[in-house]
Amino acid sequence: MASSGPEGVPAGDFSAWLHLTEASLRSGKGGADVPCGSCKGCCRSSMFVHIKPEETQTIQRIPRAHLFPAPGLPKGHVLLGYNDKGHCPMLVENTCSIYEFRPQSCRDYDCRVFAATAIPVDPQAQPEIAQRVSEWAFDYESDESREEHRIVREAAAFLNKNRDMFPQGSIPTYPVQLAALAVRVYRLFLERAAKVRKGASAISDAEIAHAILAVLSEP
Ligand code: SF4
Numbered sequence: 001m002a003s004s005g006p007e008g009v010p011a012g013d014f015s016a017w018l019h020l021t022e023a024s025l026r027s028g029k030g031g032a033d034v035p036c037g038s039c040k041g042c043c044r045s046s047m048f049v050h051i052k053p054e055e056t057q058t059i060q061r062i063p064r065a066h067l068f069p070a071p072g073l074p075k076g077h078v079l080l081g082y083n084d085k086g087h088c089p090m091l092v093e094n095t096c097s098i099y100e101f102r103p104q105s106c107r108d109y110d111c112r113v114f115a116a117t118a119i120p121v122d123p124q125a126q127p128e129i130a131q132r133v134s135e136w137a138f139d140y141e142s143d144e145s146r147e148e149h150r151i152v153r154e155a156a157a158f159l160n161k162n163r164d165m166f167p168q169g170s171i172p173t174y175p176v177q178l179a180a181l182a183v184r185v186y187r188l189f190l191e192r193a194a195k196v197r198k199g200a201s202a203i204s205d206a207e208i209a210h211a212i213l214a215v216l217s218e219p
Pocket residue numbers: 034035036039040041042043109110111112128129132
């Protein structure tokens with residue numbers, strides 16, 4: 001675990017992080033540049049790692065015994081499991097033994113999304129990730145950056161509180177997916193806040209929910 005000072009671990013400017021993360025989610029290309037330092041929290045937190053069939057270089061480097069078919073996904077999609085300590089079996093001496101060829105899911109994982117959205121990580125189930133999330137400290141290079149952080153948290157809270165406004169199962173229950181959805185839809189809340197500031201008629205919760213459903217139906 002990286003050490004942190006009284007100010008926490010620098011997570012970068014909030015707006016810069018948000019816009020990169022939003023673009024990455026929209027493009028589906030992923031790839032997060034997380035300043036993890038010595039933290040290996042996500043390799044040691046009892047997580048199944050999804051690997052797509054086209055990640056052949058990765059699959060070739062993982063012993064078959066550690067892979068099994070991904071439930072609910074087409075043939076060829078696999079999951080990399082974890083050992084009885086909750087560690088990824090490819091973590092050797094606290095280092096990823098296939099780092100150059102690690103799965104895309106590992107490249108995409110960015111626990112700053114929890115600090116951004118205030119969606120909690122279970123400290124019992126994933127203590128190292130929860131610890132790191134509590135340490136991240138975004139900075140704000142402008143008032144807009146601070147406002148965007150407030151809005152992202154508002155979007156996450158809305159999704160969490162208003163599940164009954166959506167068809168069953170459409171709002172993710174898995175925290176990292178819920179947090180990612182908050183990033184995908186925060187602009188709807190930004191627009192609502194701007195309208196309120198201008199004194200225009202407010203966008204209702206039902207209208208926001210309708211717009212979120214449209215985002216969810218995007219490919
Ligand atoms: S828990 Fe966060 S900081 Fe730690 S390795 Fe994973 S992404 Fe990096």
